[in-house]
Amino acid sequence: MKLCQKIAGYKDARPFFTFEFFPPKTDQGFDNLLPRISRLVSLNPLAVNITWGAGGTTKDRSLELAGITQTDHGVDTILHLTCTNMKQGLVDDVLRDAKARGIQNILALRGDPPRGEEYWIPTDPRFTHGADLVSYIKSSPEFSSDFCVGVAAYPDGHPDRETDEDGELEHLKRKVDAGADFIITQLFYDVDTFLQWVKRVRQKGIQVPIIPGIMPIQTYASFLRMTKLCGTRVPHSLMSDLVPLRHDDSKVKDYGVDLAVEMIRKLTTDGDIRGVHLCTLNLEKSVTRVLEGLSWVGGSLKPANRLIAMLQDASIGPDANLIITPHNATDSAAISLAAAGQGPDGEAGKGELNNAASWDDFPNGRFGDFKSPAYGETDLWGSSIMSRNQALEQWGHPKTLDDLTTMFLRHLHSKIATTPFSPTPLSPESLMIIQHLERLTRRGWWTVGSQPAINGASSSDEVVGWGPRGGYVYQKCFVEFFLERADLERIERKIRDEGHGWVDYFAGNVQGECRTTVPEGGRNAVTWGVFPGQEIAQSTIIERESFLSWKDEAFSIWAEWASFYPPDSQERRLLESIRAERWLVSVVHHDYTDPSALWTFLLKGDPVL
Structure with a gap:
């Protein structure tokens, strides 16, 4: 009707x-x-x-x-x-x-x-x-x-x-x-x-x-x-x-x-x-x-729906200040592991890494549970979050690789508020690792996502805390950036020869290729919390399905950005070539007790870095 x-x-x-x-x-x-x-x-x-x-x-x-x-x-x-x-x-x-x-x-x-x-x-x-x-x-x-x-x-x-x-x-x-x-x-x-x-x-x-x-x-x-x-x-x-x-x-x-x-x-x-x-x-x-x-x-709710609502009320709610996508907490994605109840029919249950009853605790995003109904945020009624005015005002007219490196550095130094991949200024959490992000960016590895290693910070911490008070939160360090194939192959050799199982990665390009050390079906929980009277809450997950979904979105951003410039212009040719030739890579180090472990691994022995 x-x-x-x-x-x-x-x-x-x-x-x-x-x-x-x-x-x-x-x-x-x-x-x-x-x-x-x-x-x-x-x-x-x-x-x-x-x-x-x-x-x-x-x-x-x-x-x-x-x-x-x-x-x-x-x-x-x-x-x-x-x-x-x-x-x-x-x-x-x-x-x-x-x-x-x-x-x-x-x-x-x-x-x-x-x-x-x-x-x-x-x-x-x-x-x-x-x-x-x-x-x-x-x-x-x-x-x-x-x-x-x-x-x-x-x-x-x-x-x-x-x-x-x-x-x-x-x-x-x-x-x-x-x-x-x-x-x-x-x-x-x-x-x-x-x-x-x-x-x-x-x-x-x-x-x-x-x-x-x-x-x-x-x-x-x-x-x-x-x-x-x-x-x-x-x-x-x-x-x-x-x-x-x-x-x-x-x-x-x-x-x-x-x-x-x-x-x-x-x-x-x-x-x-x-x-x-x-x-x-x-x-x-x-x-x-x-x-x-x-x-x-209320009165007309079916008993099964009433039970589901009760199960959801028992679940935990992290994600207050979690940084997992473009250097800011507001783009972070998290799904908690609830303490009680079996998931409803047709949805993943308690045997999964994340209990279905906990999916409602967060508007999901790029690195949440790819099985969640909320995976992949809506894009505001089909409208882009970028405009040409914003592109020209903050991102200028990039004609060379150095121009792009300068733009990403300006964002790290808070001289511009956004990049095409980060709609907000750098978060306080990213400032904890800014010197490492800067070194990677100067290398031409443009960083678009990261988080520092955290070992048992208070859940009430102003910068990295999340979830109920009285708990402790943990994070594995990871960083995500665009790079050329030759550099990706160098990192792959280093992970193979020197990683000793402590380092994993995902890499993808616009042509649909995906490379990784993570086995098929493997999931890497990189953020978790321990709270009084509740199970461990694993709030940030990086796995193949979610990475590939974000990879497709990331390369579409290059295409949209390129469309702001005239056909055959130097700017458009540059941005389209980046989209066609570069890889998006996400690297995580599993030693969350050592805040420098990932950076030492990536940067040591490289004269450029």
Whole structure:
């Protein structure tokens, strides 16, 4: 059924809610998401949303997942669809496929826009803005009667900040005038400001339903990252409450649930807001607790789902300040090992390295458990986190290898805030090993991920602590960088001849080759914690599946960065050659008691280093 019709006919006393899911990057994650969706669908959402990767990068998985939710689970599904940077004809193909699967709702998004004079890869000329996609669907003889079309709105302003608030409201009105039937907003945390924005939207003559996007805070690190990427305003009172809790992950999660309940209650007392959109990040514990806190679900929960929720409540929550991807805690990925319970049917159980009941403790990321439904973070409704303005301002016009080395060094020295591989400044944890990262970078081995060795630091440590208080945390040192084939072969010989089993590595290139010392199926837990009354929590895992997933993403970043420069320019040729010729390598030393072990191994005896 079309969402616009369902909203118009909605008569329940309580407000409605929708869920949002994204297709995991791995087959195991995808398979383990399905029973999770089944349980959440039993809570009776009005619809579910399935996200769409930038430029159609998740096309097949998004369509497959949307077809499953629509057909197998019998819940009306809203398929996200971006229109820019899509191959010619792909929009038509997707709409036909969605129609064949019984999907009647589309969230029309702009995706990566042609900002100004950017040199984008040629795309379908019919689409440069979200309004173009709305207009196309609504005016098409083939599709106009088949789809209810929604659009996005940004109550705190679009992350690109290309125009002022009045300009953004004009953009929104153009989308609605083109035929949009409903609006779903980006996440926000300032309810008063949001309600004022709603009034201004109505004053513009926009009368379609507005569904506010609510994302419960999962961890302090992920909260900082998401609000930064989305340009979200964070009330001072929220930060004052959250900062004292930031090293206690279970308290952060509890606070996130309570805050979401408070926000939704306040929003839905306004008669204009009839329902909310819950961004799940493919996690079920927090959103279920939010709905129970609102008394919107609870009594109707099946016994099996009630037991699963109890098991999840017993699990641990690390990841407050864990650095595992581009030198910063906010991109870190962690999945804890829970102390109690057997995993639900269809998901990995307690016999696995990470108990399925613990998967909800973290928004997963690059180096978490590849079997988790949350493996592979969503990319903010198909939008890139890079822009040409950012590229030119911070990364300049690299024409030589030395120019790239200089850019990475400038980030290490805090002279620029980002690199294409790190959306935030260097973290305090990376400063502990900055001299080693600098030596590697000067060698032309551009570092994009690392962590120092830690031997029994307090879980309350301001820099490396995570998990419940009163515990101790441990880390093996690892570093990740791009290098040439000849240098990779030199490292491989060194590991073989001098590693003595203490050093392992993964290496991959854009052509799909993978080299490693880790046996098939091997998993390397490089971060773990010991906490009172609980099992060892192994929170960071490096293994083949997760490395290959990140490797593909890393090389796609080189391609996107290259697209910001004119075809045949020196900059584009350089970046495309790096993508074609270099390898991504991740090296870990297993002696966590010696903070210099990895660096001594890599750097000793090399006159350049």
